[in-house]
Every structure is written in C-alpha cells, then in structure tokens.
Amino acid sequence: MKYLKFLLVGIFFGIVLVKSEAVSWYRIFEMFKFQSFHMYGIIGSAVSLGILFIWLFKKYKVQSVAGKEINLQPKDKGFTRYILGGTIFGLGWALAGACPGPMYVLVGTGVFSMLIVIAAAVLGTFAYGVLKNKLPH
C-alpha cells in the first residue's frame, strides 16, 4: 500500500488546516487587513522551520525513503510570470478566501459549494494551458 503514507499526510494536512482556521475566509480577510498576527504566525513559523530543516537535509545529505538524495527542484528564473501570476492568484485567494489546498479540505468540512470554486479553478488552469505560449513569462 505505497499510497497509504500519502493518504495519511493528506489527512494530517486537512486536520491541521481546519484546526488552525487557515481554511477560514474570515482569517484570510483578517490577514490581508493586517488585523491579526494569526496567519502570519502560521506561515512565518512554518517557513522558519522549513528553512532550518531543508538546510539540515542538504547539509547532512539526508536521503529520502527511496534512498535518493533530497534535492528540491528550483523554479525557473524569471520575474514577469511570478509577479503577474502571483497577483492574479492573490485576487482570487482574497475573494474565495481559499487557496487550492484549503479548497479540497473545505469540501470535506461539508461546504459543497466549494466544488464550484474548484471546477472554476480547473477551468482557469485549462485557460492558462491554452494561452501559455501567448503570455509573457
């Protein structure tokens, strides 16, 4: 059952996102209004620990379960696609109050209207794929 560990990580992720309230539209609104430290604390502490452990993984050449050296694929260099794509994403994030991870989690919490948002996100991804070669990157 090689997929079991991924299922368990997903369950863990879903529980953490609900219990941290990071899936809440209200928390995202509050974050963008700079009215609470909550979301900044979550992202900030996650990234701080992430930096430390990724650095340790590399320093001690920690191997993944498959016995390969851990090596995160760097993103392509560039500016335009990241700032423009990021801004478009941010507009949607603040309107839906959810980014792709929380969208799935929220369906599990019983908010089935989120399926409309997910369907529209798939459509948006399709539109990007079709227009990809015409966009500045």
Add this chain to the structure above:
Amino acid sequence: MEVILQPWPWYISGPLLATTMLLLVYFGKTFGMSSNLRTFCSIAGAGKYSDYFRFNWRDQRWNLTVVLGAVIGGFLATQYLSDGSTMALNPETVSDLSEFGFTQIGETLLPPEIFSWDYVLSIKGLSILIIAGFLVGFGTRYAGGCTSGHAITGLSNLQLPSLIAVIGFFIGGLIMTFFILPLIF
C-alpha cells in the same frame, strides 16, 4: 482532549504545517497542491488542446491521494475534533465585515453570505465563486505554484522566484480586500 477540540494556536499549527511539507520532501516528493489542478485537466483530456497537459498524470497519483486525504482530514476535523466555538477574530475585522452586511461572522469557517446555497444560487453569488476560482486556477499555474508550493516550500528552499510570487499574492490580495470587496458587498 479539550485542548485538541479548541482551535490550535499559530505556534502549534505552523510547525505542523512545516511537518506536512517536510514529510512529503522526505518521501521524495514536493508539497504543491495546485499541481493537482493541472492533473485534473490532463485526466479530462486537455492534452488535445495544449502540450502543457501532455504528461503522464499517473505519476501524480500520489498527489491526488494527498488531496483525497485532505478532504477526509477536513471531515474528521469538523466532525470529531471541533467544539463549534465562534472564531476569535479581531473585533475590528468583525466590525469591518458588519459594514458589508455580514451577520454570522466567525460562527462557521466561511461566511454564509458567500458560500450558502441561498447566495450561491443567485447571479451575483455564482459569479463570485466562478470568478474567484478562475483567478486562483489561472494565477497559480501562471505563477507556477500556490501557497504550499511557493510560500511554504519555495521560501523554505530560499528561492527568489517564490519570494516574487508571494509578493504578487499579497499585491492581489490587498487590492481585492481593500478596493474590490467593498465594491462587491
């Protein structure tokens, strides 16, 4: 048990989120939830329209499994691990949202004024959800990642592109929150 049922503070949630990312890296994968949107397109046959969708989606089954787990996790957390308390939002946030006409602020995870079927089944309500989803899906693939891929994984790996993307996330988020939401509500 009571501690688990209450909302978890940021200094517990953040490290647990980092754990999610690090576990996936340890399993030889990366933490990136928006890649699944591309996989869905590929499964649905979008490869006919763009080479962007021409890849072996079966290699992404592990990530689809994470999605399935996330849905189950969301179910378990609300059914068995929550005490149903009202969220401890900043009173200023509550007052800002009252001005939008929102009434049950923080009683549930999401405002019924956007996500309950009464509102969703109106032209305005449906448009909000479709436009929001479309922007997220288009933007995340244009930027090559979302909050998990860029903000958590990319920043942890000290990648400049991810920092630029996260700055973009905030430019968009601030424009929506300060200028567009007040026009909508």
